Amino acid sequence: MASVLDVQSLSVEFQVNGRYLPAVTNVSLTIEQGETLGLVGESGCGKSVTSLAITRLLSKTARVNGKVLFSGPDPAQRNPVPSSGPEEVSARNVRERELLTVRDKDMQDIRGNEISMIFQEPMTSLNPVYKIGSQISETLLLHQNISPRQAFSQSLEMLKKVGISRPEQIMHQYPHQLSGGMRQRVMIAIAMACNPRLLIADEPTTALDVTIQAQILELMKGITRDFGTSLLLITHDLGVVAEMCNRVAVMYAGEIVEQGSVDEVFFNAKHPYTVGLMNAIPKFDATSKERLQPIEGNVPSIARMPKGCRFAPRCPHVMKQCVEQHPDLFEVENGHQSRCWLSVEGEA
Amino acid sequence: MASVLLEVEELKKYFPSGGGFLERSTGSVRAVDGISLKVYEGETLGIVGESGCGKSTLGRSILRLIEPTSGRVTFHGTDILKLRKSAMRDMRKEMQIVFQDPYASLNPRYTISQTLMEPMEIHQLYNHASRKQRVQSILERVGLDPSYASRFPHEFSGGQRQRIGIARALVLNPKLIILDEPVAALDVSVQSQVINLLEDLQADFGLTYIFVAHDLSVVKHISNRVLVMYLGKMAELASSDDLFFRPLHPYTRALLSAVPIPNPRVKRERIILSGDIPSPVNPPSGCVFHTRCPIAKDVCRQQVPEWRELRREHFVACHFAEDVDVETNSLPLGRR
Numbered sequence: 001m002a003s004v005l006d007v008q009s010l011s012v013e014f015q016v017n018g019r020y021l022p023a024v025t026n027v028s029l030t031i032e033q034g035e036t037l038g039l040v041g042e043s044g045c046g047k048s049v050t051s052l053a054i055t056r057l058l059s060k061t062a063r064v065n066g067k068v069l070f071s072g073p074d075p076a077q078r079n080p081v082p083s084s085g086p087e088e089v090s091a092r093n094v095r096e097r098e099l100l101t102v103r104d105k106d107m108q109d110i111r112g113n114e115i116s117m118i119f120q121e122p123m124t125s126l127n128p129v130y131k132i133g134s135q136i137s138e139t140l141l142l143h144q145n146i147s148p149r150q151a152f153s154q155s156l157e158m159l160k161k162v163g164i165s166r167p168e169q170i171m172h173q174y175p176h177q178l179s180g181g182m183r184q185r186v187m188i189a190i191a192m193a194c195n196p197r198l199l200i201a202d203e204p205t206t207a208l209d210v211t212i213q214a215q216i217l218e219l220m221k222g223i224t225r226d227f228g229t230s231l232l233l234i235t236h237d238l239g240v241v242a243e244m245c246n247r248v249a250v251m252y253a254g255e256i257v258e259q260g261s262v263d264e265v266f267f268n269a270k271h272p273y274t275v276g277l278m279n280a281i282p283k284f285d286a287t288s289k290e291r292l293q294p295i296e297g298n299v300p301s302i303a304r305m306p307k308g309c310r311f312a313p314r315c316p317h318v319m320k321q322c323v324e325q326h327p328d329l330f331e332v333e334n335g336h337q338s339r340c341w342l343s344v345e346g347e348a
Numbered sequence: 349m350a351s352v353l354l355e356v357e358e359l360k361k362y363f364p365s366g367g368g369f370l371e372r373s374t375g376s377v378r379a380v381d382g383i384s385l386k387v388y389e390g391e392t393l394g395i396v397g398e399s400g401c402g403k404s405t406l407g408r409s410i411l412r413l414i415e416p417t418s419g420r421v422t423f424h425g426t427d428i429l430k431l432r433k434s435a436m437r438d439m440r441k442e443m444q445i446v447f448q449d450p451y452a453s454l455n456p457r458y459t460i461s462q463t464l465m466e467p468m469e470i471h472q473l474y475n476h477a478s479r480k481q482r483v484q485s486i487l488e489r490v491g492l493d494p495s496y497a498s499r500f501p502h503e504f505s506g507g508q509r510q511r512i513g514i515a516r517a518l519v520l521n522p523k524l525i526i527l528d529e530p531v532a533a534l535d536v537s538v539q540s541q542v543i544n545l546l547e548d549l550q551a552d553f554g555l556t557y558i559f560v561a562h563d564l565s566v567v568k569h570i571s572n573r574v575l576v577m578y579l580g581k582m583a584e585l586a587s588s589d590d591l592f593f594r595p596l597h598p599y600t601r602a603l604l605s606a607v608p609i610p611n612p613r614v615k616r617e618r619i620i621l622s623g624d625i626p627s628p629v630n631p632p633s634g635c636v637f638h639t640r641c642p643i644a645k646d647v648c649r650q651q652v653p654e655w656r657e658l659r660r661e662h663f664v665a666c667h668f669a670e671d672v673d674v675e676t677n678s679l680p681l682g683r684r
Binding site for chain 2: 042043165179181182209210211212213214215217218236237238239240241242243262263266267276277278280281282283284285289291292293294295296298299
């Protein structure tokens, strides 16, 4: 079966002062059914822009190239009753579509229905003047042929599934009456209401406290497992990646620099940037106080991207070739790729 | 052991709450509710807790940037809460603060040189020429090119701005620096640069730090001792190693187990606390943590736990800290 999401050579450029600047360059990634892919990188590396390009939520000033293949249920044969198990999802008649070229109307049908998103700040993504119940129902009414009454009872079910206590009361409350963790649960309820094939979560726990983050991560794990949903998890926290993901793609300056299974990338990191990131974070389980090894320098500005490898100016292993020639994403091992000239020699 | 530089006794800060324009306030938010601690010369005391636990208010109350409601803060033998405004201003030469947001804490219309000169002008230290020279040397010391002095904050990245914030705190040669989430707004690669810088400066200038943060890995890395706060109160205080490897308070334990560890092969038993942090306007009776505590019993609802030294230099406020200590490896999750 085809991957749920197959992004091929996605590039995004923004027009700034009459000039197009590259925010995302040549990003390719796939997500299989039920899989969680982590997209990590520091601020400005293009991870959020990638997700917005996939869902076509970027403004018109952005120039998007490449292909985003999404295989979702064939609209012609969609079951009107929402299914709730992984086997039913795979049994649906699946059709592949290229999201960058489908009509706006079709894209609206896909968003919130087959692909849904959760953002970092739950307060800004919920509407402050509507009650929680009607915000979940809205999604259901928009995408499914059901009555408001049915939508209401399904919304209530969703609130129960995301572990909200007193769901009957919460249905009639406004976002400002809820805590940050509860709001994020409501966002997850809205996102999962139509049982999407793909959930994109952009820093879903960054604004939350650790103990609340633990609750939400646990919830997302359970939900993706029970519903068989694929998850694209965007984060800057390597701890969250280690905990949640099957595979991980590391982004730097608009490009994927390393990609592979979580185990491979954490224990056999090939790209100097990935290695640098791992060494830069304080080890929580370390007994001795080791000095941190920071990555010197700063991320290059997108207006002045280095010609060769974009990490070359900060790389401890920089060679002549790195400055002159831009490296491809080389296969290190099966499914493990690294955008570094050293990775080529390692293989040879 | 080194001498005590700062001693905080029964410090409280209550903010009025409720009410509104022309209305009486109806209650108070107990942001800091009876904190007592000592800070030793040359050490780094970490203060951790979740949002709203009062850790930042505590830091600011110590400097009297927020006027505490009651309590005592003794710095170098002087009770600074009794000082008058001008004497307090003099005292602040010795105690400086670095804020979280390097974007909001620098005046956008001042050049870096103006920002760094201002403290010396206020305190009338040095003449103009040596002030200038001092700016140059401090900039160099925090890893910035001295030629940047004539630039404005918007010309710098977040990490560079935080270096400027640190330089501003250093310029008066203080003894104590309160670091309020100094690396929270920075990316990982830059965060470690700033942490290393802070460690170097501490060694070179003999500084004492109070490091307020929510990121436990960072606090563990930088602190000698750590205080865990919950809802304005002290939950646990111990040396960094004791606290992280042998926690005695169920909240500390849950907090530690909640931190995602960047190692996919480590499988830990996670203690998931149910519910949210209660409102500090109306804190729970007895132990403030009992509403979320996995081992709470009746006594926890009724009696405020005593602050006691269960092991040497390891303080905790929990009725059942001994039980926690015994069951270091697993807490019964089902019990409430």
